[in-house]
Amino acid sequence: MTLDSLQLLFFKNYEAASLQFTPGLNCFIGDNGSGKTNLLDAVHYLSLSKSALTPIDGNSIKQGADFFVVKGNFRADADDAPETIQVSLRQGQKKVLTHDKQPYERMADHIGRYPAVLISPYDTDLIREGSEERRKYFDSLLSQFDHGFLDVLIAYNALLRQRNALLKQAAERPSQGFDRDYLLAIDDQLAPLGEQLSEQRAVFIERFTPLFQQHYQQLADGRESVSLTYRSQLLETEFGQLLRQNERRDFVMQRTTAGAHRDDFVFLLDGLPVKGYASQGQQKSYAIALKLAQFEILTLRAAALGTAATKPLLLLDDIFDRLDDKRIARLLELVANDTFGQVFLTDTNLARTDRALANVQAPIRRFSVQAGTVIQL
């Protein structure tokens, strides 16, 4: 699968832009703050219907404008007709996502159809931040990997919101009484969904971990050993039982204190937590290895399904500035040996990009980015 072209209107610092891509490597070159990452983010929107940088879509509307449009033409194979994906948002309205001009009934139906993997300076947040960041990452990856998982996750989150609203209401308006039967009815539905999420996460991590370990060994020359474990109370105790055990506490806290929404993923290096023990370089390798394993598992899935979209788009933000030569060389080896399909990368220095890509056989297209304007070189 390739993205043939991209058009932007009032997206971040772009008023209007139109780009034609090569199926090989597309390089966005420009000064800091010129809008290179914003182009990667536009591709991320097309793939995942959301920004990689901000959870608030309104932030992506160009300042002073009242809407944005991101439009892209994808092609499953060189001979196939293009498919047009468009994401648009008008200030104060709901985001609209269309496929060949037809709005999706559910945004979720789009997820996984045009996969993309972003390697960015923020990846180490996965290590440094709290469990929510890691859950979101793996849940998003699992949703691209398995649509059934996303459906269960959406249903689980909706029930959880209902349950938390009930607990809050009972605490805030005690005179209205507490409808315990309603709570038990929610729990009857919530419990099997939570258990399903935990089981699917556990199975996924078992498949994902060896791929991740292999990428880490290659990036770090095999000096340390890394592991990845999934931690969930639901793997040991039935969720229904946990909900009953915690009912009083939930009542006091006004929220559901145990469940699949509290699970975590533990990152270890030589048996110690990566956060706190690993060096900056090791943390970077850890995060990149996660992303490369993500790329590989999505590729394997597409191949197993026999879909034409065999390789996700790869978005490399700022890698030359951030990574040492060895890690860059290793990543570019993968680019050169055809592991990846279409690649989009950003850099501040054209000469450095050209040097780094000297051995890459794939076609390369360069774009100059300057304060919200972009031209093909």
Ligand SMILES: Nc1ncnc2c1ncn2[C@@H]1O[C@H](COP(=O)(O)OP(=O)(O)OP(=O)(O)O)[C@@H](O)[C@H]1O
């Ligand atoms: N909604 C918006 N309206 C106008 N400008 C915006 C908006 N959102 C972001 N910007 C601008 O986009 C610019 C940042 O662009 P981007 O992150 O793509 O830069 P970059 O070229 O990747 O820089 P670096 O090399 O530092 O990573 C900033 O100048 C920022 O003010």
